[in-house]
Amino acid sequence: MRRVLVIGIGMGDPAALTLRAVEAINRADVFFFLDKGEAAAELIELREAILRTHRRAPWRSVTAASPKRSAESGYRAGVEAWHAARAEIFARLIDEEIAPDGVGAFLVWGDPMLYDSTLRVLDTARSVTAPGAPPFEVEVVPGICAIQALCAAHAIPLNGIGEPVEVTTGRRVAGATPEAPAFVALLDDGTGLRALIERGWAGRVWWGAYLGTPDEVLLAGPLAEVGEAILARRAEVRARKGWVMDVWLARADV
Numbered sequence: 001m002r003r004v005l006v007i008g009i010g011m012g013d014p015a016a017l018t019l020r021a022v023e024a025i026n027r028a029d030v031f032f033f034l035d036k037g038e039a040a041a042e043l044i045e046l047r048e049a050i051l052r053t054h055r056r057a058p059w060r061s062v063t064a065a066s067p068k069r070s071a072e073s074g075y076r077a078g079v080e081a082w083h084a085a086r087a088e089i090f091a092r093l094i095d096e097e098i099a100p101d102g103v104g105a106f107l108v109w110g111d112p113m114l115y116d117s118t119l120r121v122l123d124t125a126r127s128v129t130a131p132g133a134p135p136f137e138v139e140v141v142p143g144i145c146a147i148q149a150l151c152a153a154h155a156i157p158l159n160g161i162g163e164p165v166e167v168t169t170g171r172r173v174a175g176a177t178p179e180a181p182a183f184v185a186l187l188d189d190g191t192g193l194r195a196l197i198e199r200g201w202a203g204r205v206w207w208g209a210y211l212g213t214p215d216e217v218l219l220a221g222p223l224a225e226v227g228e229a230i231l232a233r234r235a236e237v238r239a240r241k242g243w244v245m246d247v248w249l250a251r252a253d254v
């Protein structure tokens with residue numbers, strides 16, 4: 001049976017992969033990369049650096065252009081259309097590049113369970129593989145996610161004692177402040193944090209950008225004191241590199 005490995009590679013630091021991820025990297029016959037444009041080219045390079053570090057034999061990779069996400073039809077419809085277009089590409093890669101008993105691999109940023117479409121898209125891809133094509137099995141290898149990297153970098157626990165934590169997006173925080181005493185925002189273009197500052201939210205925030213890479217930046221403190229500094233630093237590093245990936249944790253109970 002054809003097998004698709006979905007390997008969590010953490011934040012791009014070759015030293016932060018699990019031993020299972022290294023074993024999986026050495027089992028794959030072909031690696032699939034999706035090129036999302038210039039900003040993401042560096043993320044492909046980081047994946048190649050991981051392969052250079054851990055792969056013990058030469059490897060084959062296939063890069064496909066990732067479809068663009070349309071903002072016209074609304075957020076959810078736009079994401080669904082984008083997933084459908086990606087599923088067509090995944091199905092083609094699997095049909096054309098994986099032998100009947102072969103193994104293909106996607107190297108997924110962080111962990112595949114967290115704000116990543118690979119597993120959903122692979123599920124859809126099953127229904128669009130070529131007629132008569134053999135089925136494929138999906139195997140997931142977990143990786144260090146942005147939330148783990150953030151907490152480790154600041155040497156803090158994620159939750160208050162016995163308290164819940166909400167994992168959400170910057171877009172949602174911009175809409176309303178989460179009710180949980182602690183919340184983590186991913187995918188924030190700055191508007192989530194800005195909204196929280198403007199609402200006068202009282203609590204502490206821990207922020208990190210480019211976690212696990214040589215460009216890592218960290219800031220933390222009461223939001224009222226460090227909020228503007230975080231947004232300014234974010235804008236500065238984004239302008240310098242052309243892209244930024246950052247995440248923050250907010251806790252009301254400290």
Ligand SMILES: C[S@@+](CC[C@H](N)C(=O)[O-])C[C@H]1O[C@@H](n2cnc3c(N)ncnc32)[C@H](O)[C@@H]1O
Nearest residue numbers: 110111114115145146186187210211245246247
């Ligand atoms: C599409 S989500 C993918 C999350 C990923 N699957 C994970 O396990 O962390 C991308 C978001 O993850 C966060 N992120 C990913 N890599 C990061 C890094 N190196 N430093 C800070 N945040 C990061 C950012 O919030 C970014 O907008």
